[in-house]
Amino acid sequence: MDQRDAAWLRHQQSRWLRPDAHRWVRPDAHRFTVPGSVLADVFPALARKYNPDQPRVPAGNSDGGQWTDGSGGVAKPMGDVGFGNLAELEDFGALFQITPSETGPDGVQLAGDPPEGIGHNQGPPLDEPPEIPQQRPETRGERMNFVRSAVSWIGRVGRYSPAASTFLGALDQAEDLKALTDAIRTANDPPATLEELQARAQLPPKAGYEDHHVVGQFGQNRLQFGDDLIDSPENKVRLPTLKHLDINGWYSRPNERFGGLSPRDYLRGKSWDEQMSIGLEVLRKQGALK
């Protein structure tokens, strides 16, 4: 088992130890079990969660209405939950709804269509991945549309899900799409601390990432602050390529908050501290910085 598989499995196991683990089980999970098997045997926690006959603490009690195991106490979180006969399942990956029904802390939605349908706070996303082009799309718009669609889909199914791994594996076969694939692969990275982002910028270049100057490296800033400060380790962070493009785009577009100027124009001539403050703020608010 390679490291990624091990990490994915650990992630799934940690979910199954959560008191709300039932959220990751598809409502039609029985389709994936061995014919004749009882779903509750495979997922005892699911049965406990949803059994309509499970007793409740009587009204009037301080715990009134809460589920109980019948022993007189309130039902506790599940504790050690076994995987049952999952090993016998033919379609292991499809069983799990990889994306929880609420936005988790380890994913950031980039520009794109909001989640729709059953995946939007109602259950697992069931949509298909975007079609992989046979060759590199000719126009920037076509390329960005594909990248955004892929990133958005991966964000919905989960970056470590088998479906995402399969999709990225297929993309890896298309040499023409390598740069796009690298950008897609890293775009759903979770936010990191400033120290982490700075440390990464000191490492050799890595596909799917670009280095970003928190205080912009345009000519006037280099004259104002000097190359040493602009290129200092404190001022450089490494970001996923798509995030870097989005943040550069933000700096270039007129912004109401800055009187209709682009942030880059607004910041020209401003102090180092003010430029750094806004630079860190946009990293945080665009989901790159914790």
Add this chain to the structure above:
Amino acid sequence: MIENLVKQFLSVALAQYDAIYVLDNRKYNRLYARMQKIRNELKNKDGDQRRALLPLLSHPNVQVKQMAANTLLGIAPIPARRALEEVKASGIQPQSGDAWGMIDALDDGSFIPN
């Protein structure tokens, strides 16, 4: 006439969303200039007709909602701010982060709507 300006506003905002989606900043800048003209036309009508944009605060597209909110902050601050909060909560970038920045700027007084 006013209804037509609102339609134009909506159309431009949707095109802005598309331009951001594919990172076409040059196109976005042209669209932004067009939107400013529409805003000024609405503002200069008798009684400041920017309020005609109020229905766009509940539009499902985050760019439409955000730009309508920014336009209305000076004359309908409560629903406009609520719309910005919704854009922020959507998590759809870059609009979510932008709306968050505007809310902070309103709170710390660095942005004063007119």
